[in-house]
Amino acid sequence: MDKELRQGYATRVAQANNTELVVIVYEAALTSIQEGKEALDQGDLETARREITRAEDFLEELMRSLDMKYEISHYLRQLYIYARRELCQGMALRDSSLFDHSTGVLEGLLPSFKELAKQDTSRPIMENTEQIYAGLTYGRGSLNETTAMGDNINNRGSLA
Secondary structure (H helix, E strand, O other): OOHHHHHHHHHHHHOOOHHHHHHHHHHHHHHHHHHHHHHHHOOOHHHHHHHHHHHHHHHHHHHHOOOOOOHHHHHHHHHHHHHHHHHHHHHHHOOHHHHHHHHHHHHHHHHHHHHHHHHOOOOOOOOOOOOEEEEEEEEOOEEEEEEEEOOOHHHOOOOO
């Protein structure tokens, strides 16, 4: 996962509520699986191992965040365990096609969590973070990306 993509995820995390965080973890896991698959197919075992390990960590986080008092959590846990096992076997056997099973599980669940995130009106998890606004401007022969942070720059991330 390149630096810009990680920065994008970090920005989204800073402004996300609980449900949006789950969506971000799903998307990050899918990105890592895809990059791991591409690396393994190209014979880059080090990158493949790093990305698949990252995807496994995302799955572990999803499992840890389940509230097991709800019946659906037990089913989700089994799906996450299956997806993680397929990633492990794919790396052990050097067979990237097994990663597709994990991708299928996550891609099958992601739309439901995206819909839940649309309906979740709770406040962001992180309090007192800056609101970030981004945009593009263009001129003759150039395209510029701009980012502006909120007014309260001295109170970033904590109460003073």
